[in-house]
Every structure is written in C-alpha cells, then in structure tokens.
Amino acid sequence: xxxxxxxxxxxxxxxxxxxxxxxxxxxxxxxxxxxxxxxxxxxxxxxxxxxxxxxxxxxxxxxxxxxxxxxxxxxxxxxxxxxxxxxxxxxxxxxxxxxxxxxxxxxxxxxxxxxxxxxxxxxxxxxxxxxxxxxxxxxxxxxxxxxxxxxxxxxxxxxxxxxxxxxxxxxxxxxxxxxxxxxxxxxxxxxxxxxxxxxxxxxxxxxxxxxxxxxxxxxxxxxxxxxxxxxxxxxxxxxxxxxxxxxxxxxxxxxxxxxxxxxxxxxxxxxxxxxxxxxxxxxxxxxxxxxxxxxxxxxxxxxxxxxxxxxxxx
DNA sequence: GCGACAG
DNA sequence: ATCTTGTCGC
Ligand SMILES: [Mg+2]
Numbered sequence: 001x002x003x004x005x006x007x008x009x010x011x012x013x014x015x016x017x018x019x020x021x022x023x024x025x026x027x028x029x030x031x032x033x034x035x036x037x038x039x040x041x042x043x044x045x046x047x048x049x050x051x052x053x054x055x056x057x058x059x060x061x062x063x064x065x066x067x068x069x070x071x072x073x074x075x076x077x078x079x080x081x082x083x084x085x086x087x088x089x090x091x092x093x094x095x096x097x098x099x100x101x102x103x104x105x106x107x108x109x110x111x112x113x114x115x116x117x118x119x120x121x122x123x124x125x126x127x128x129x130x131x132x133x134x135x136x137x138x139x140x141x142x143x144x145x146x147x148x149x150x151x152x153x154x155x156x157x158x159x160x161x162x163x164x165x166x167x168x169x170x171x172x173x174x175x176x177x178x179x180x181x182x183x184x185x186x187x188x189x190x191x192x193x194x195x196x197x198x199x200x201x202x203x204x205x206x207x208x209x210x211x212x213x214x215x216x217x218x219x220x221x222x223x224x225x226x227x228x229x230x231x232x233x234x235x236x237x238x239x240x241x242x243x244x245x246x247x248x249x250x251x252x253x254x255x256x257x258x259x260x261x262x263x264x265x266x267x268x269x270x271x272x273x274x275x276x277x278x279x280x281x282x283x284x285x286x287x288x289x290x291x292x293x294x295x296x297x298x299x300x301x302x303x304x305x306x307x308x309x310x311x312x313x314x
Numbered sequence: 315g316c317g318a319c320a321g
Numbered sequence: 322a323t324c325t326t327g328t329c330g331c
Contacts, residue, residue, distance in 0.1 A: 043319070151321080153322055185322065187319035193322095194321070215320050225320070246320040275320090321322055 002129055007195050007233045011119060012182040013039065017051045018058055020114050024066040027095040028111040029103055031070040037112075040120030047186045053078050054184075056156070065090045072106045074098065123192055127224035133232045134218065138282040140290050143237065145172065145209040148298035149230075151197045152310035156180050159313065160197035161305035164209070169295035176309045177201040187246065190215050191226035198230060205234045210282055210290060212298060216240040217279035219255050219263035221247045231280020238279030239287040241266075241299055245275055264288050268297040 020038050024030045032052070036044040052064040053076070065087045069075050077087030088098050097104040147164045158181045164173035177200035183193045194215070202211070217227035217240030225246070231238030240263070248257035255263030255275055263277035266288050276287050 046319075151322085153321090155323095185319095185321055187321090190320055220320080240320085242320050244320065 002133065002232065003126065004233050006126055007130075007191065007229055008199055010180065010182055010196055011123075011192055013047075013119065013184055013186070014051055014054065014056060014182055015059070016116065016119055017048055018060070018062045020116055021052065021062050021064065021067055022060060023114055024063055024111045027109075029066045029068050029091065029096055029106075029109050030111045030114075031068055033070045034110070034112045034114070035067065038114035038116050038118065040118035040122065041124065041186070041188070043188055044120060044186045047184050050184060066094075066111075068103060072102045072104075074101050074103060120186070120189065123189055124222060127191075127220075127222045127229070130228050130232045131218075131223040134223070134228050134278065135281050136218070136278045136283060138237055138286055140210075140282070140286045142208055143167075143210040143282075143290065145206065146212060146290065146294065146298055147173075147202070147209050148212045148214075148241075148302035149198050149201065150214040150299070150302040150306045151194050152303075152306040153181070154310050154313060156182060157310075157313070158194070158197035159306050159310040160194075160201035161302050161309060162198075162201045162203070163298050163301040163305055165294070165296055165298045165301075167294075171296075171301065174305060175201050175203055176305065178309070178313065188221050191224075191229035194226055195229055195233065198226075199234070202234070205236045207236075209236065210287075211236055211238040211279070212241045212291075213238055213279060214241060214243075214299060214303070216242045216246050216263065216275065217277035219246060219248060219257060219275060219277035223257075223262070225277065225279075227277065227279030237281040239282055239291075240275075240277040240279050241291065242275045242277070266291045268292075268299065269295055270297045270300060272297060272300065274299065
C-alpha cells in the first residue's frame with residue numbers, strides 16, 4: 001500500500017540540508033556532493049549549492065563557508081562583500097590549510113561522517129513503488145476533458161493552475177491554488193516539489209479526465225516521474241508532457257530509456273514540441289493521439305495562468 | 315573545458 | 322523555475 005500522504009507532504013529539504021551542514025566541525029570542510037549523498041542522492045549536489053546560497057530564514061546558524069567543491073576548490077560565498085575571499089579567510093581562521101583557492105590535504109580536512117535519515121533515498125524507494133503500480137493501458141474514449149496542470153513560483157510560494165478543455169478545445173474550467181513549498185527542484189524528484197500544488201488546484205479527481213502534467217511520466221530514471229506520482233496517488237489517468245528530456249535519448253520520434261520506448265515526441269497545434277510519456281491509465285499511443293488532435297494547447301494555457309497568478313499575487 | 319540534470 | 326532589459330521618480 002502506498003503512503004499517499006508521503007507524496008503530498010511538503011518535505012523541507014532546506015532544513016534537512018542545514019541540519020547536515022551544521023554538523024561540519026570548525027577546522028573541517030565538506031562538499032556539496034557529500035551533503036547530497038547524506039540527503040540520499042548525489043544528484044542533488046547542485047541543489048545543495050543552491051540551498052547553501054539561498055537567502056532564506058534559517059532556524060540556526062549554518063556554516064555554509066565550510067561547504068566546498070569536491071575537487072578542493074573553495075568556491076563562492078554570498079555572505080557580503082568579497083564572497084570568495086571572505087570564505088577563504090573564514091576557513092583559514094578556523095585552521096583549514098588553503099593555498100590559492102584550494103584546500104590542502106583535503107583527505108584530512110574533509111568531513112563526511114554525517115548522521116541523518118537520507119530523505120531522498122526514501123523518496124526514490126517510494127517512486128519505485130509508484131512505478132510498479134503504473135498502468136500503461138487505457139484508450140481515449142472516456143476522456144471528455146483534458147486537464148493541463150502547471151506551477152509557477154515566487155520565492156517559496158507555488159502558484160498552481162489547471163486549465164480544462166473539451167475535445168473541441170473549448171476551455172470549460174479553470175482553477176488555481178497557492179501554497180508554500182520547501183522542497184527545491186532536484187533532478188528526478190520534481191514530484192515532491194509539485195504534487196502538493198497540483199493537488200491543491202485539481203479539485204475532485206474525475207474519471208472522465210486525462211490530466212496532462214508539465215513534466216515526465218515514465219520517461220524518468222526510476223520510471224516514476226511527477227505524472228506517474230500524480231496518476232497513481234489520485235488514481236486518475238495522467239500523462240507527462242515535458243518540454244525537454246530528463247533521461248534517455250531520441251531515436252526517430254521515440255524517447256528510448258534502457259532500450260525501451262519510454263516517451264514520444266509530439267507536436268501541439270501551436271507548433272510546440274513536447275516529450276509525452278505515460279503517467280497512469282492511458283497508453284502512450286492514446287496520449288499522443290489526444291495531444292496531437294487538440295485544436296488548442298492546454299499546456300500553454302495552464303502555463304500562462306500559473307505565471308499570471310504568481311505575478312499578480314500580493 | 316564540455317556535457318548534463320523535468321521544473 | 323526565476324531573473325535580466327531601460328528609465329523614471331522617490
Ligand atoms: Mg512547470
């Protein structure tokens with residue numbers, strides 16, 4: 001049984017990363033990658049850099065200056081004034097040996113003995129469970145409505161929009177929602193950032209609706225992109241409609257992942273191209289036919305509405 | 315130095 | 322995803 005709440009929660013990855021960074025003792029350094037590993041996935045290393053530099057409320061003092069590149073370069077610091085030099089000075093004053101912009105004898109100076117519960121590892125496990133529950137079958141006959149969903153952001157606030165069109169392309173419903181999000185973008189974990197806002201905007205899940213999600217479905221490293229999470233958690237038909245590739249490579253019009261077709265290139269009526277993939281309960285063929293046949297592009301409408309809501313928000 | 319990592 | 326641009330007034 002999947003833990004729906006786990007996928008709908010606002011996991012605070014900022015706090016998790018801060019709780020790790022604060023463990024680095026004076027006189028030592030650690031790396032963005034080491035903290036990412038302690039969070040549960042090395043893929044989050046760039047995100048860790050972004051978290052450390054984020055201008056955000058912190059519940060305690062976080063020694064961001066002790067987090068450096070894995071090759072020993074001290075890198076940037078956005079404290080105030082001359083960032084990079086200030087970072088080097090702070091480390092020197094703590095007893096870390098530095099020559100030019102490199103920490104010397106990194107082996108000795110690096111701290112990697114973090115303690116934490118690796119939230120991303122648990123999330124990846126849960127995604128594998130989602131992947132095992134995805135149905136890749138379903139024809140278009142029951143879909144009276146196509147609901148496109150997208151999210152825009154302003155700081156830590158998400159603005160989700162759903163635009164529903166019928167098969168003739170008329171807009172028949174629009175909904176928006178606003179909620180705080182404390183989970184940053186991490187490649188492979190988009191669902192844990194956007195499921196909550198999507199869910200707040202979707203209203204009551206409907207059987208006669210194919211939900212079109214801005215992001216991938218099965219075209220994901222664990223075959224469990226945000227569209228799969230959305231489909232399985234809500235038990236609805238869903239498809240991933242992404243603007244760029246996350247994983248795999250194109251062969252003709254097919255997106256191939258581990259030798260299997262995980263997605264397909266589609267073109268909407270306005271000429272935009274998307275990578276479509278199965279989310280849940282609708283086949284890849286069905287999804288592509290529906291998207292191609294629509295006389296409007298609901299993805300663009302949802303994107304515009306989400307952006308508009310974010311900009312007009314107080 | 316380049317490539318690559320949805321949004 | 323967001324921000325940037327140019328220019329003005331406070
Ligand atoms: Mg989006």
